[in-house]
Amino acid sequence: MLLPRPVAALPEQLVPEERSVGPDGEVLLVFPAxxxxxxxxTHAQDDELPAVLEITDVAPVSVPNRIRGRAWVSGWLTCVRGVAEPGRMLLRLEVGxxxxxxLWGTGMVEPESFAAAAADPLVEHEAELLQHLHAAHGxxxxxxxxxxxxxxxxxxxxPVGLDRFGLRVRFSGGERGRVFDARFDFREPVRDIVGLRRAMHQLFEAAAH
Known part of the structure; x- marks a missing residue:
């Protein structure tokens, strides 16, 4: 979390304990009170406090250069009182x-598109699935x-990335010792684990021929 004025704090004090997206596309952050x-x-009182939330996406498997991507969400921060449990405070980041x-480059996301985006159906299982692929299907x-x-x-x-659209694999070594990522798209987006099994079978079958 980056605030517009110097804040005397350790880096870990600027990391929220919980993070979620509200129904209107706002980002909800829980911090110790x-x-x-x-x-x-709180010092800003009724004024909105400009802030930037920086998110780093790290691969859940052991590979060189594990950072898969970064995102920055900027907007205005306000306190939401009387919602969080005792000892914590809920902050609302209105997305600007x-x-x-x-891997695909740098791009901007408009607030409307951010609010309309749906969570990937595999997000809760991605780490476990990638680790299983690496260990059992190497x-x-x-x-x-x-x-x-x-x-x-x-x-x-x-395997370093998995979502409803496909699998991302990191290749390393070879004669030149190069490192690069390749994306393997599924024939159609998957909706659940059953669909993922079918999509992975089709992908491995194509590679075997």
């Missing part, structure tokens, strides 16, 4: 704009090298 962020928002920097993941071409020859393959 004595947090410097809460003090700054959002920016994403990931040979099949390595077969995906055949779909990439010569640049993936003799490389190690580790």
């Amino acid at each position: 004595d947090s410097p962020v809460v003090r700054a928002a 704009e959002a920016r994403v920097d990931d 040979d099949q993941v390595r077969q995906l090298c055949g779909l990439v071409g010569e640049r993936a020859a003799d490389t190690a393959a580790v």
